[in-house]
Amino acid sequence: MNSSFINMEFLIDTFFVALSGVPIALLVTVVALAIALPIGFFLALTRINEIPILNGFTKVYVSFVRGTPIIIQIFVLYSILPLVLASIFERYNIDFPIYEVNTLWYAFIIFSFNTAAILVEVFRSALKTVNAGQLEAAYSVGLTTAQAYRRIIIPQMLVSAMPNLCTATINLIKATSLGYAISLQEITLKAKVAANVGYNYLEAYIDIFIVYLILCITVEYLFKVFEKRLSRYKAVATA
Amino acid sequence: GNGESEKSSGTKTTEDGQEVRVVKVAYDQAGKPMTFIDENGNATGYDVEVMKLVDELLPEYEFEFVGTTNDDLLIGVEQGKYHAGVKNAFWTEERTQKFIFPQEFLGLSSAGLVLKKENENIKDLSDFATAGMTLAPIAANNAQYTVIAEYNDANPDNPVKLQAGEEFTVDVVQWVNEGRVDGGVIIEGAFKGQVLTEGGPYYNLKDEVVYNEFAVIKTWPLFNKNEQEFADAYDKALAELKETDKLRELSVEFYGRDLFEVLDKVER
Amino acid sequence: MEKYFDINYLWTALPQLVPFLWITLFVAALSVIFGTLLGLIIAVFKLSKNRFLQLLANSYITIMRCTPSIVLLFLVYYGIPAFADSFFGIYLQDVHTGVFVVITFSLQFAAMMAEVIRSAYLAIDKGQYEAAVSVGLTPFQAYRRIIFPQAVVVALPNFGNGLISVLQEGALAYTIGFIDIVGKANLIIANNYNTHALEIYIALAVFYWVLSVVIAKIFELLEKAFSKGQRSLKTS
Amino acid sequence: MLEIQNVHKSFGKNEILKGVDLSVDKGDVVVILGPSGSGKTTLLRCINFLERADQGTATLGDLKVDLHSASKKEVLAVRQRSAFVFQNYNLFNNKTAIENVAEGLIIGRKIPKEEAYKIAREALDKVGLSEKYDSYPSQLSGGQQQRVGIARAVALNPDVILFDEPTSALDPELVGEVLEVMKEIAREGTTMIVVTHEMQFAKDVAKKVIFMDGGNIVEEGTPHEIFVTPKEERTRRFLRRVLPGEYDFEI
Amino acid sequence: MLEIQNVHKSFGKNEILKGVDLSVDKGDVVVILGPSGSGKTTLLRCINFLERADQGTATLGDLKVDLHSASKKEVLAVRQRSAFVFQNYNLFNNKTAIENVAEGLIIGRKIPKEEAYKIAREALDKVGLSEKYDSYPSQLSGGQQQRVGIARAVALNPDVILFDEPTSALDPELVGEVLEVMKEIAREGTTMIVVTHEMQFAKDVAKKVIFMDGGNIVEEGTPHEIFVTPKEERTRRFLRRVLPGEYDFEI
Ligand SMILES: Nc1ncnc2c1ncn2[C@@H]1O[C@H](COP(=O)(O)OP(=O)(O)OP(=O)(O)O)[C@@H](O)[C@H]1O
Numbered sequence A: 001m002n003s004s005f006i007n008m009e010f011l012i013d014t015f016f017v018a019l020s021g022v023p024i025a026l027l028v029t030v031v032a033l034a035i036a037l038p039i040g041f042f043l044a045l046t047r048i049n050e051i052p053i054l055n056g057f058t059k060v061y062v063s064f065v066r067g068t069p070i071i072i073q074i075f076v077l078y079s080i081l082p083l084v085l086a087s088i089f090e091r092y093n094i095d096f097p098i099y100e101v102n103t104l105w106y107a108f109i110i111f112s113f114n115t116a117a118i119l120v121e122v123f124r125s126a127l128k129t130v131n132a133g134q135l136e137a138a139y140s141v142g143l144t145t146a147q148a149y150r151r152i153i154i155p156q157m158l159v160s161a162m163p164n165l166c167t168a169t170i171n172l173i174k175a176t177s178l179g180y181a182i183s184l185q186e187i188t189l190k191a192k193v194a195a196n197v198g199y200n201y202l203e204a205y206i207d208i209f210i211v212y213l214i215l216c217i218t219v220e221y222l223f224k225v226f227e228k229r230l231s232r233y234k235a236v237a238t239a
Numbered sequence B: 001g002n003g004e005s006e007k008s009s010g011t012k013t014t015e016d017g018q019e020v021r022v023v024k025v026a027y028d029q030a031g032k033p034m035t036f037i038d039e040n041g042n043a044t045g046y047d048v049e050v051m052k053l054v055d056e057l058l059p060e061y062e063f064e065f066v067g068t069t070n071d072d073l074l075i076g077v078e079q080g081k082y083h084a085g086v087k088n089a090f091w092t093e094e095r096t097q098k099f100i101f102p103q104e105f106l107g108l109s110s111a112g113l114v115l116k117k118e119n120e121n122i123k124d125l126s127d128f129a130t131a132g133m134t135l136a137p138i139a140a141n142n143a144q145y146t147v148i149a150e151y152n153d154a155n156p157d158n159p160v161k162l163q164a165g166e167e168f169t170v171d172v173v174q175w176v177n178e179g180r181v182d183g184g185v186i187i188e189g190a191f192k193g194q195v196l197t198e199g200g201p202y203y204n205l206k207d208e209v210v211y212n213e214f215a216v217i218k219t220w221p222l223f224n225k226n227e228q229e230f231a232d233a234y235d236k237a238l239a240e241l242k243e244t245d246k247l248r249e250l251s252v253e254f255y256g257r258d259l260f261e262v263l264d265k266v267e268r
Numbered sequence C: 001m002e003k004y005f006d007i008n009y010l011w012t013a014l015p016q017l018v019p020f021l022w023i024t025l026f027v028a029a030l031s032v033i034f035g036t037l038l039g040l041i042i043a044v045f046k047l048s049k050n051r052f053l054q055l056l057a058n059s060y061i062t063i064m065r066c067t068p069s070i071v072l073l074f075l076v077y078y079g080i081p082a083f084a085d086s087f088f089g090i091y092l093q094d095v096h097t098g099v100f101v102v103i104t105f106s107l108q109f110a111a112m113m114a115e116v117i118r119s120a121y122l123a124i125d126k127g128q129y130e131a132a133v134s135v136g137l138t139p140f141q142a143y144r145r146i147i148f149p150q151a152v153v154v155a156l157p158n159f160g161n162g163l164i165s166v167l168q169e170g171a172l173a174y175t176i177g178f179i180d181i182v183g184k185a186n187l188i189i190a191n192n193y194n195t196h197a198l199e200i201y202i203a204l205a206v207f208y209w210v211l212s213v214v215i216a217k218i219f220e221l222l223e224k225a226f227s228k229g230q231r232s233l234k235t236s
Numbered sequence D, E: 001m002l003e004i005q006n007v008h009k010s011f012g013k014n015e016i017l018k019g020v021d022l023s024v025d026k027g028d029v030v031v032i033l034g035p036s037g038s039g040k041t042t043l044l045r046c047i048n049f050l051e052r053a054d055q056g057t058a059t060l061g062d063l064k065v066d067l068h069s070a071s072k073k074e075v076l077a078v079r080q081r082s083a084f085v086f087q088n089y090n091l092f093n094n095k096t097a098i099e100n101v102a103e104g105l106i107i108g109r110k111i112p113k114e115e116a117y118k119i120a121r122e123a124l125d126k127v128g129l130s131e132k133y134d135s136y137p138s139q140l141s142g143g144q145q146q147r148v149g150i151a152r153a154v155a156l157n158p159d160v161i162l163f164d165e166p167t168s169a170l171d172p173e174l175v176g177e178v179l180e181v182m183k184e185i186a187r188e189g190t191t192m193i194v195v196t197h198e199m200q201f202a203k204d205v206a207k208k209v210i211f212m213d214g215g216n217i218v219e220e221g222t223p224h225e226i227f228v229t230p231k232e233e234r235t236r237r238f239l240r241r242v243l244p245g246e247y248d249f250e251i
């Protein structure tokens, strides 16, 4: 065993550097989810109810997001967005300092854009698991559609959506690691910057690995707890 | 690094019975004009061409050039996957713990700021910092990052806002011209290739942006820690080369300028 | 923005990228083959009654699930040779980069497939197995002739999704110097002094998009072909 | 009380209901019989707007609506005056028995929570589920679930309750308990339209029996008229198939 | 023909079968009755090794096996001499009707393909499905599916066929067709053990009726003994709940 191979001191120091990127990674995750959840749900409804134009739009949108690597999405949006906005602002003489916008905003937009498309599919399949009879029963006792969704359909749908939501969240957290490409001050970038000084890349990647592992396992655990609470009503039928 | 890897490097015997050691020299395949792959798929660039000259002077070695990425080059040379690597690397104290820096530097690199024409008066980093300007992100594994970071360490009261990013997402010249940032760090050769060469991608911007050199820096090949012998051989060859005009010619070919003329002003 | 966006870069990039498409597909195909085999083993572990094997399978799946591909890629690429060297004195530095790429994505695909295979297996009603043995088939015959063909149908859509995602993860392989379609795109960009990357990346996106649509279509057809006799899931 | 006129309904090119008329007086129980696919379920669903009819009207007390073009408000009004008991219960899976019953009262009828729960408890007591207030549907047997379904309908105190084969998803042994509850409710004077194959129930409880086939009402009359002296050959053929050979029907 | 002795089976701490003995003579039909949860299904499943009993023996002709510790070879031997008709059919979803019937013959019994298909066709003809050879289960009605299930069992020409509530998943109108087929097969002299709630069938066909409760055989006898003059109070209580009030049993 070659002890000089891994620099323990650096490994430990950089662990904390990597850890300091966690708040940003989580912030991006939470904001992206907060934006993507309602949009994803709304678009899922347009798919299920086959609303003419929106349905087609959603299909293309989802197929693009699922069909192309996220790193490419990040890059394309990061390049195009300011160009498009700048030329729009120019045309309408809006004086907005588009280039002084913090990268964090790009991260919010990009990851929301991506996550919303993923959630469309999550919600669509979850909605399908709720028996149509539930909606009919709600109607039959005099609930309106909105009331029926809020009180009966969504709580049940969430339960079957939970595992996929968990996966989507974990994938989102992992995807923020690609935020390094747009200078997002998250885990990977921080560790890599630290590694650059002495070229301690292997150590840095081990640290990144550990941080993500802790982060994602925690998230996984929280989801499990939440799922259990949500699905109380599914209590094993005692025959 | 470790001892065993040495055994594995191949050896060949030439017709006249001499033992020839095959060594792998990695280069950053995306580092035009220092190191890159030309249209025919061959390794070239200033650093690579110098190493080819070195190879010619070292009959006991045969160089095998391996194109790769920055990150891989650094780790690969450190681990011994490659025996040496060229990537327009600058010297830092920390790096000497991981790699052998030879006695003789490989070449010179002119680093400067890309600015809009109207900001021509910004001559160096301290002007830039004083003006409170924004700098395009630099890849964390790029030596330019270290240069700026070192400037900031030396001038804690007038630092440049430094951001790490990724090479391929930042189109420096375009960003400056758009106004997305006020300035960006660039190597002179790259600037000339993009903007000043007819047919270059941003030749149309030649009157819009300027290049203001702030430093000329020595660049080094990196050797694996166990390759002292190889590094010594390199030193011998390079000293020989510096007696000739060959390096100057390559500098003109790839950077459009003989940087050795300003060698006495180079600080690091 | 016309100044910056020059569609010519896109057109000239397309034909240059095509020859590298097959490398991307080749890597994905190998990863899918090895990943499926490994995934099958892990699924069997997870379905087994042995607590230790279950733990092993669960840990494997969790770790793979929680590791960003790029991190896994680097750990495999640098970790395996270092490990082999330090502990066994085996020299792996000459091994082609592609091998590490395939290992990485096989490991990842296996975790995905383990879950796909497991849930497909569980989706088949136990009664099918019971009916098979009750007419005198051996357990092995029952799996091969009755359970397996039905489970394949269930697994197909998820398998297709997994395939698409492996293709996409492959986009990160260039970071260790692997020249597939993304690597080639990066070389083209480098040869333009890192300019006009946007056009090249859009060209890439087009490739990936078309590819994924084609794959999804193929799997839809496969599913239809394989599911003769299956009830359509439309609930009346 | 409830009068339905000229209900037409097609799915695609299939005409399922071909102009059905039906009237129920207050407090009466009407049983609908008919072979599978004859349109019994569809008729009930059209009355409650779970399907939109192509044509037809419904008069519920003083409320007259067009079954094809009723406004959202009218639909809600009809639903608040009627209740539906489903073949497969359709209890809200995410709510306990008492919440299931109270839901329509609190949200649909805007009855204060406390009062709603009081009504819900009474309804559950009536169907013999005093012990099961806080059980989720998944913790109840089929017969218990259907009794919650009935309590949910009864609690709304609707003008009419529509039952769609309420016992056909139950194990044979559990059928009895549900029929018993239904008889009890009928005895209290609730207006009911019941689709069922339970002849004994029809005989004991129905004021009127309707035989449907192919989207039309073929014959209607008292249980005695339909079971013992059916006029139509189609009715006779159907009864012969459904009633066991030795079934000796006496009224 | 088939003799079962002292079968014990527990799931966890629940003892489901508490030492059941049973014997069937060649060509006889035995009907097993009993409340839900009494262990009827478990008993049949133990005989066919779909569950491993904790204790017990079975003698099938000259083959005697231990229900707890039989070897793989013995299990296969028992399964090849017996057949099982499942409550919910369990047809192979990925195979057509005729493939369903032929599968066991070709793969299990190693009968040449052509001959197997000939046998399969005959079996399907016997249950009245000559038109449906190439239909997949999803294209058949419940009654038709169950008839394929019976054909699949009959084609194997087993020493005994085990039926587990073969009509209870069927719509009331479809029950008749399946019972008819079963009667026909019984008449041909096939040995059968049938768990069912169809009293009429038991009355018409059974040589012996067995009443189980709580994992034990409570009473057994001819249909007349069990239905008309049951000795045990538990039997009487059960029959009262299952048979309609006015059911007038005559033998
Ligand atoms: N949503 C629908 N789309 C298309 N056809 C339908 C739909 N709902 C019902 N049908 C068809 O309408 C016909 C009548 O159905 P309905 O459920 O009303 O019959 P039913 O008398 O209730 O029969 P059952 O006794 O089997 O419940 C059937 O042929 C059925 O296939």
Ligand SMILES: Nc1ncnc2c1ncn2[C@@H]1O[C@H](COP(=O)(O)OP(=O)(O)OP(=O)(O)O)[C@@H](O)[C@H]1O
Pocket: A239, E011, E016, E034, E035, E036, E037, E038, E039, E040, E041, E042, E043
């Ligand atoms: N795999 C199992 N694990 C645990 N308990 C089981 C299992 N299978 C059956 N049981 C239990 O064994 C008891 C008897 O079940 P069994 O299915 O044999 O009853 P049955 O007489 O066939 O009833 P039914 O008429 O409802 O089909 C039930 O209480 C059931 O819950």
Ligand SMILES: [Mg+2]
Pocket: D040, D041, D042, D164, D165
């Ligand atoms: Mg119906």
Ligand SMILES: [Mg+2]
Pocket: E040, E041, E042, E164, E165
């Ligand atoms: Mg049973």
